[in-house]
Amino acid sequence: MASPSRARLHAAWRERIGPVWKSRLAAGGGAVGVGLFAWAFAAAADSAQSLFSRLVQTWPYAPLIVTPTVFVLLAWATRRYVPAAKGSGIPQIIAAARLVENGRTGGLVALRTGAFKTFATLGALLVGGSVGREGPTVQVGASIMVAAHRLLRVPVNAAVIIAGGAAGVAAAFNTPIAGVAFALEELASAYEQRLTLLVMAAVVIAGLVPLSLAGDYVYFGVVSDAIPGLRALPAALVCGVVGGLAGGLFSRVSLLLLAPTSVLGRRPMLTALICGVVIAGIGVLTGLTWGTGYDAAKTLVEGQAQPLWFAPAKFVSTLASSLSGAPGGVFAPSLSVGAGVGGLLADLFPDESRSAIVLLGMIAYFVGVVRAPLTAVVIISEMTANRQMILPLFAAAVIADVAAGLICKQRLYHGLAANLSRPPKAEIGQHSDG
Numbered sequence: 001m002a003s004p005s006r007a008r009l010h011a012a013w014r015e016r017i018g019p020v021w022k023s024r025l026a027a028g029g030g031a032v033g034v035g036l037f038a039w040a041f042a043a044a045a046d047s048a049q050s051l052f053s054r055l056v057q058t059w060p061y062a063p064l065i066v067t068p069t070v071f072v073l074l075a076w077a078t079r080r081y082v083p084a085a086k087g088s089g090i091p092q093i094i095a096a097a098r099l100v101e102n103g104r105t106g107g108l109v110a111l112r113t114g115a116f117k118t119f120a121t122l123g124a125l126l127v128g129g130s131v132g133r134e135g136p137t138v139q140v141g142a143s144i145m146v147a148a149h150r151l152l153r154v155p156v157n158a159a160v161i162i163a164g165g166a167a168g169v170a171a172a173f174n175t176p177i178a179g180v181a182f183a184l185e186e187l188a189s190a191y192e193q194r195l196t197l198l199v200m201a202a203v204v205i206a207g208l209v210p211l212s213l214a215g216d217y218v219y220f221g222v223v224s225d226a227i228p229g230l231r232a233l234p235a236a237l238v239c240g241v242v243g244g245l246a247g248g249l250f251s252r253v254s255l256l257l258l259a260p261t262s263v264l265g266r267r268p269m270l271t272a273l274i275c276g277v278v279i280a281g282i283g284v285l286t287g288l289t290w291g292t293g294y295d296a297a298k299t300l301v302e303g304q305a306q307p308l309w310f311a312p313a314k315f316v317s318t319l320a321s322s323l324s325g326a327p328g329g330v331f332a333p334s335l336s337v338g339a340g341v342g343g344l345l346a347d348l349f350p351d352e353s354r355s356a357i358v359l360l361g362m363i364a365y366f367v368g369v370v371r372a373p374l375t376a377v378v379i380i381s382e383m384t385a386n387r388q389m390i391l392p393l394f395a396a397a398v399i400a401d402v403a404a405g406l407i408c409k410q411r412l413y414h415g416l417a418a419n420l421s422r423p424p425k426a427e428i429g430q431h432s433d434g
Contacts, residue, residue: 030148035209038171068276075272075325089139091416114143135329141168167206226388240399247368248407293336311340338365
């Protein structure tokens with residue numbers, strides 16, 4: 001029979017130490033799960049785009065039928081069965097972090113939502129949709145983290161959701177520091193929340209898992225080109241203004257047309273059909289706007305040229321994909337559009353490195369869309385292993401943020417999150433096409 005002192009010590013351990021280790025186990029296990037998912041999702045996304053490329057090579061005009069049809073099916077299934085999976089995924093995390101304080105998340109971070117989001121995003125990529133996997137990885141990452149905590153009966157709060165989302169960013173891009181910056185700048189800024197060690201640990205662990213599985217890699221490859229000192233300011237100014245205005249325009253149109261009361265909201269299936277036709281038409285005509293746009297962006301980052309119409313064509317294709325109602329992110333396509341913007345502006349600075357101008361255009365447009373300058377600087381720096389361009393990139397990012405604010409006062413993800421702050425159940429049953 002245990003002595004009273006031993007019984008008291010055991011009780012104290014259960015009361016104090018036990019919950020601490022359960023919380024750490026939930027955070028660590030969830031982060032590992034996020035990393036494994038991000039690695040598998042990235043491989044599946046690449047395979048989906050590869051299969052679509054083979055389809056186009058064999059039947060060049062097949063997307064004119066296949067793409068609109070699948071987008072209508074994806075929009076219908078999302079609206080009918082899992083409305084919380086619509087769109088990027090980042091607004092859902094911002095909304096869930098707000099809602100969880102009232103004891104509910106409206107299915108925004110449910111595993112069922114994450115599973116559907118995963119397969120629907122792959123479906124969109126499989127038919128050439130201009131969508132990215134990074135936003136969906138953020139939402140699924142939060143879902144995995146929440147599930148790990150619930151499995152071990154650890155309370156779920158906003159920090160848990162943010163940690164999962166930030167871990168998704170780190171694992172998706174292989175950019176751990178960017179995951180922390182994204183948590184601080186984009187996710188946590190939605191409300192008053194003091195971030196804890198949970199966020200940092202989850203980001204680091206999730207970032208290391210794909211690294212150990214896929215090896216050390218730089219998203220766009222190592223880019224050493226730079227513009228020295230004050231010589232970079234004119235290019236940063238021009239790229240910041242043009243990219244910021246263009247990104248702000250994307251956000252303004254998206255928020256206007258994705259509002260629940262907009263005409264697109266009243267005709268969801270017709271909208272999905274039209275968007276699918278636009279995506280397919282532009283893709284067939286150009287051959288460059290399918291999928292994330294990674295290959296085209298990488299070509300530009302390496303200093304090669306793309307047609308002048310690439311940036312506007314990718315802009316429209318990405319906007320149509322976003323408005324369609326199908327799941328899919330805008331991170332990677334926005335980087336691709338930004339690279340195109342930089343390629344357009346590079347001719348204005350013939351004496352400077354083309355690659356460096358492309359990076360400035362990329363960060364400017366990206367900031368114009370997401371309005372997160374610090375995150376953008378860290379992401380671009382980590383994705384290119386380029387430390388020499390940090391100051392010019394930061395200058396372009398700040399200018400772009402100001403320029404985008406002139407076009408669109410409200411930040412894209414936070415504006416979309418405001419539409420999700422009520423329970424998604426309110427949308428179930430509203431499935432008519434108008």
